[in-house]
Amino acid sequence: MASPRSFRLEMLQVARLAPKLLGESASLVEKFLLSQVTPQGGFADRQGKPDLYYTVFGLESLLALRVEAPQEKVSAYLRTFGHGEGLDFVHACSLARCHANLGGQFISQSDKHGLADLIETYRTPDGGYHGTRGRPAGSAYGGLLAWGAYNDLNLPMPQEERLGEALAALALADGSFANEPGMREGTTTTTAAAVTLARHLSFPLPTGTGAWLLKQVHPSGGFLATPRAPLPDLLSTATALHALEGLQIPFGHIREICLDFIDSLWTAEGGFYGHWADDHLDAEYTSYGLLALGHLSS
Template identity: 30%
Template sequence: MTNSYLLQLVLSVAQGLEPEVELRERQAKWLKAQQQDDGGFAGRDGPSDLYYSAFALRSLAVLGELQGEVADQAANFLSSRLHGNASVIDLISLVLSAKQLDMSAGIDPLASAGDDWQANVLGLLEQLRTADGGYAKTIEGAAASTYQSFLALLVYQLLEETPPEPASLRDFLLSQQREDGGFVEIRVMKRSGVNPTAAAIGGLKLLEAVFLEKGATLPALSLDISNNAAEFLLEMQNEEGGVPANTRIPIADLLSTFTAMQSLHTLGRLDEFDQAAARKFAQSVEQPTGGFLAAAWDQIADVEYTFYGLGVLGLCGQS
């Protein structure tokens, strides 16, 4: 798994954060304080949640703090959720978290899952496959989702399995690109979004690895597609220094800023992005005692946006 998308992302962000000693200490302390008694992490309210735990563990990983007691407790939480009823996004979050723990702390919560657990997870994913080659968000969903398709590919890579019919999945992702170079979340949409664009770029990069293993010579992500997507993302940075979700939203947010920067880094175009302005934007929503807000309008820090904030700061200077 040395070339996995998740590992490369964590390493890139961690490398950028290495000189930021005070930031890392402050954020690590805040994140550890968010861990619940059962070892999981919660959102802004409610009990421990697999979705938010995945972001907290990834944040600790980029800070070099996913080890020791915090990792042991998190592994216990994940193990306790292996055989309960869970949504698709929870199962995906569980896989992401378990593999992150394995990579960072050498702990594999999936070791006790049983021989059929992985097959059941992949079987559930395939129930989300739609006629156009993508993956929907729910079994009942008729429309394939760019983001869900990216997540499905990420799970297949982490579980070291090859997704079925990768060519049709590539064709679906390519069909989501619009004239401005960006991508949409579902086919009926006309206005491109930053986050669907990032998901499409990530998905096509994951598919490139699949095609290379099969001996394909043509890349899933052509130069024209890459350049058009990069131009769209570069144009989205606004006067705040961050990136809004789409052209109808005037306010930048950390999620969109991070995904835009990560995609530009993947495409080799991050040096054209105003990283100094992005750094100032991320710092403006960092809280003095730790944690990050989503945007200027937000008032409560959470573990998800803390990962995005760390991601933005870590990617600054990575071009």
Template identity: 30%
Template sequence: MEQGDGGSVMYLMRLADRVSRGLRKLPDEQLGRHREFLLRQQCDAGGFRGREGDGDLYYTGFAVRALAVTGGLPVENAARLHEFLKSADPLSLNAVDLLSWLYSAFVVEASRGVGVLSDRPEEFAAEVVRSLLQLRTADGGFSRTTEGAAGSTYQSFMCALVFELLGQQIPRRNALVQFLYDRQREDGGFVEIAPMKRSGTNPTAAAAALLTSLGAMDDEIAEDVLGFLTDVVSSEGGFQANTRIPFADGLSTFTGLLTAQDLGRRDLIPAEQILAYVRGGLELESGGFRGAVWDQQADVEYTFYGLGILGLLYS
């Protein structure tokens, strides 16, 4: 995903700033429709819902990220979100939900000047690190649960982002780099777990981002990744999840576009083709974005991806 110099600005914050700068070039009315859609998904308890049910941390994280890049979280909504975050025990969360909790806590603090993290004990970061290290596997990666025998590319990326948000270093960095190298396949991309033979767009994007942040991306790997991404370009104007799925989707288009741009190929798919795909197939006039052209409903996760694509194209 985004290449950086390993400086003090965190990956998710750099990405948010980049997307936000691009979205400022869109008409206020267009962004306003999507913000209204996002805000309608906030539940009474303060969290944000998916397509059904009550709010949860997974969808809350995407809603907060989408609102953050389109103008920020309104004070009233931030206050309700604050209460929702306080009701969760971050030490009991899986890595994905923990990342959502942490990012949302940072946004609440920026919006209200009231910290969720400041309520945690001084040893909070160390406790989180200990819990994440229980997910470390013998192959050098991180698994979803403590029972996992093999690492996951996606979970390893999520854990790395949590370490970064907490200002902590990942132990055994070289083992994680080797884990990622071992997940690359002959098609140039990366797989989610070791037994898989066919690469996917999203694990490839996660691996590329993590290798870059670890200072382990080189020209040969970058060329291989771009070759794989070329193979998953869809005739619709987006990226497919892998070479066997015959249609593009919002998630794969966002991660594929981000990775291609960061590896120096903004032209891998012409911008006008991606815009036509997003505006004609994913963006809804009533607000929000759906996951693919066959999808019937928008949700906050795919709205973040849709906004992310537009922000990257205009950044």
């Protein structure tokens, strides 16, 4: 995959292909996404409250559809967080990503450095990052979020080479990745995150990683979160397809069943459900729907 050195831009590049499959339904997605903007300026979480994490996905989905976000409203919301003081790790990284999605014009250089300093407080002794301070080792998800945040802030990550070493410690014998040390079973999303991070860090992956991901395909389409999961889900599907594309592993043989799976989660309201048992629409899963469709568009 010829991609920018940013997994945010990389995924946006792919999601922009989704309208080829959506056709006229793209306008329904646009309408749904704009309905998720709260009076405070952030995109709504599942309780209807503005949230930085969901704002990431709302902004990126609009960018994928080439629809202009209500910048003045959203930027005013983002500026209330300054350099992120008081935010947890995920929301600090989300703040950096939201600003990047608005072109970086609404955050000062001092706030960028302050946000990077905050993210650095989640660094672990092994060189990785974890969403909880004080952990001895990093998580795969934490590593990807931190690396992405530094890119979004356009700042160099201190000792970036140590991040790859921390990631390598999470590899399991079957080719999958555990999110944290000591876990005996990998997950699809964690393995996909490890693939993306390792590729950007030019760090070698186990030979069986791609094969393990393909084994998680459900007979009815979509990917399972773990080998023992009862149902496939959209997050696992989108991230697995992205990882397989990055590994240059063909997945044309599962294209039709994956399209059928995604279609089963689509609603005329313009959003996507996360899985067959889900009954709530949000910007996050709609974003993953666009990413998955982008990978399946050709």
